[in-house]
Amino acid sequence: MQAIAEQNATTVQNLLTAFEGESNAHAKYLAFAVKADADGWLGAASLFRAAGRAEQIHAANHARVIKQLGGEAKCTIHRVEVNTTLENLKTALAGEQYEVATMYPGFLAEAEERKNTAAIRTFKGALEAEKTHARLYGEAIALLAGDKKDSWIATTRTFYVCPVCGYTSETEKEHERCPVCNCPWERFESIR
Ligand SMILES: [Fe+2]
Numbered sequence: 001m002q003a004i005a006e007q008n009a010t011t012v013q014n015l016l017t018a019f020e021g022e023s024n025a026h027a028k029y030l031a032f033a034v035k036a037d038a039d040g041w042l043g044a045a046s047l048f049r050a051a052g053r054a055e056q057i058h059a060a061n062h063a064r065v066i067k068q069l070g071g072e073a074k075c076t077i078h079r080v081e082v083n084t085t086l087e088n089l090k091t092a093l094a095g096e097q098y099e100v101a102t103m104y105p106g107f108l109a110e111a112e113e114r115k116n117t118a119a120i121r122t123f124k125g126a127l128e129a130e131k132t133h134a135r136l137y138g139e140a141i142a143l144l145a146g147d148k149k150d151s152w153i154a155t156t157r158t159f160y161v162c163p164v165c166g167y168t169s170e171t172e173k174e175h176e177r178c179p180v181c182n183c184p185w186e187r188f189e190s191i192r
């Protein structure tokens with residue numbers, strides 16, 4: 001295995017932290033989706049699956065850069081604590097908010113300082129997707145807390161996920177191309 005160059009040590013450490021976060025978010029959201037389906041909050045289950053797929057794409061992108069920089073993408077997957085769907089949505093929102101407000105901006109600043117374009121690209125892609133996830137989880141929490149059984153939260157719903165950067169949309173064709181990475185919209189995955 002190639003060694004990690006000293007000037008990349010912090011970037012690799014940040015990528016590993018993000019890789020662990022995304023890998024665990026993926027596992028967590030899939031478990032939350034099962035619970036949401038069982039509770040009849042089918043739209044929330046769809047959202048968990050779509051966001052989970054996005055986190056899996058982020059983890060794979062981070063892993064690729066870790067390897068490019070001579071590191072090894074390994075992490076621990078923790079046991080998922082599944083609560084009520086409302087609690088699970090709040091847990092998911094808190095995670096997304098932390099990533100949007102703190103984790104990714106910090107990691108991005110470090111990668112920019114190092115002019116590491118691969119790390120910048122993977123952190124930026126994740127940051128943009130997490131903003132949408134936070135918005136959608138916030139919407140879901142309001143609907144579920146209001147017991148809005150006549151809204152999307154109670155019906156299986158299709159979300160559209162960019163296979164390259166994980167950008168997540170609730171609109172079948174929002175743009176011609178992914179607004180974050182320019183991937184053609186035809187390649188987006190439908191997740192329900
Ligand atoms: Fe996310």
Ligand SMILES: [Fe+2]
Pocket residue numbers: 162163164165166167178179180181182183
């Ligand atoms: Fe994209």
